[in-house]
């Protein structure tokens with residue numbers, strides 16, 4: 001039974017879903033990095049929000065971990081390259097808290113427009129300072145939207161409902177989408193110059209870090225009010241403090257900070273400054289949404305291999321997963337076969353599908369071929385890290401889908417490019433379930449690829465099989481299955497044997513010396 005750790009505060013529905021689906025779950029929150037490292041080894045899944053930092057060290061200690069599920073959007077607390085290298089799937093719930101976060105941005109915009117926190121404080125202190133608080137309307141004002149993705153577009157929709165004009169800067173926003181959203185697509189310079197309010201909705205990347213830098217803050221309209229419900233680091237906090245102090249920026253509301261938890265900041269106490277402790281996603285509705293989604297997604301993956309919303313692997317629906325499972329076994333075997341036979345000589349891989357296989361999602365088949373192929377180099381290779389490792393090795397990858405139907409109703413072919421030329425193996429499924437090798441380097445065979453095997457290339461001649469059988473028998477190696485193929489009578493033949501015990505180097509050398517043997521290689525599947 002798979003085991004999941006929920007390491008951040010999450011709606012109880014997440015644990016309930018795991019249990020209902022037969023997954024053991026521990027809810028242990030607030031642990032230090034070292035405590036997490038000490039306990040992570042026994043879990044197959046880790047469900048988190050933004051507090052748990054899934055660092056390289058945590059991943060190194062996570063010997064059983066298969067999936068990290070983020071109940072939320074931002075995954076900057078997960079070292080995704082390290083997770084990918086280790087073969088751990090990282091998934092998030094990209095829409096579950098979008099409305100809630102957009103509403104928080106709008107709430108903060110209103111809080112800034114009317115100085116609500118200060119007015120509340122003063123009133124509750126018994127001061128009744130009616131003349132101190134003079135706000136601004138949002139109607140007819142320009143909202144500068146930096147980032148027009150899921151949350152940004154909801155903010156735009158709400159702002160338009162409030163009769164604001166929305167000017168959006170997002171290099172990936174198409175003119176058609178801008179029209180659909182009812183926003184004006186502008187450059188960052190235009191936005192800075194024109195916006196009465198600015199709201200940020202981008203991830204933190206190299207291109208967005210300090211997008212509101214000292215220089216860009218200076219380009220904003222005097223009296224601008226700024227909201228950040230996206231990520232700390234989008235605004236230069238020291239420059240913001242200066243701009244608030246000088247009065248150039250009339251107000252700023254931050255839900256997110258460069259360092260979190262933000263228990264101290266030069267911004268605290270600055271007039272016009274409002275803060276919330278990363279509450280963007282904190283509503284009952286959003287937390288129920290993300291808890292249900294993350295638990296269902298992780299359970300699908302752990303129980304059936306379905307992949308939804310993964311950041312380091314192609315999607316594979318829970319419906320597709322059972323159909324693809326035998327193909328992935330076939331693909332992994334074909335990859336394993338060429339990997340073991342050609343190893344370092346492989347410079348490129350082409351994966352072709354035809355017949356029934358061509359109607360399926362090809363990405364998981366490709367991932368499985370690469371996993372089989374790269375396993376020659378490490379036992380820890382899987383579908384997540386194989387494409388990454390293949391890229392690192394500079395393998396040239398090609399995927400081809402054929403409409404034609406050949407000799408088999410379904411076929412997967414793997415062709416590797418080597419200095420000796422292209423070499424190809426192909427396999428099919430019997431009864432839609434049983435992987436079978438049907439061609440190896442141009443020779444037709446029909447073989448299972450399973451357990452310990454021996455691959456022999458020899459000259460087709462009478463008496464060879466008897467001599468081989470005797471050699472194996474004398475060494476106490478029992479033959480399980482025996483598959484033979486040849487290019488022509490008396491020409492080159494290939495033999496694939498499954499054996500009950502591994503063939504050691506000494507026995508392999510003995511076989512290689514039998515008359516007519518061109519090569520002998522032990523394989524393992």
Ligand SMILES: NC(=O)c1ccc[n+]([C@@H]2O[C@H](COP(=O)([O-])OP(=O)(O)OC[C@H]3O[C@@H](n4cnc5c(N)ncnc54)[C@H](O)[C@@H]3O)[C@@H](O)[C@H]2O)c1
Pocket residue numbers: 073074075094097098101146147148149150151152169170171172173201202203204205207208229230231255256278279280281282
């Ligand atoms: N405060 C919170 O609690 C909270 C809650 C949810 C999400 N978030 C954060 O909000 C942010 C936005 O989330 P989303 O779901 O809308 O993401 P999204 O991926 O749907 O949208 C991000 C948008 O940013 C745009 N973008 C990327 N680089 C840009 C650049 N250099 N300049 C301008 N735009 C750029 C992208 O094109 C995209 O449209 C994320 O960082 C997420 O982590 C915060």
Ligand SMILES: O=C(O)[C@H](O)COP(=O)(O)O
Pocket residue numbers: 049050051071072073074075097278279280281282
């Ligand atoms: O990216 C997100 O989803 C938000 O930052 C929410 O973070 P939280 O789950 O820690 O509230």
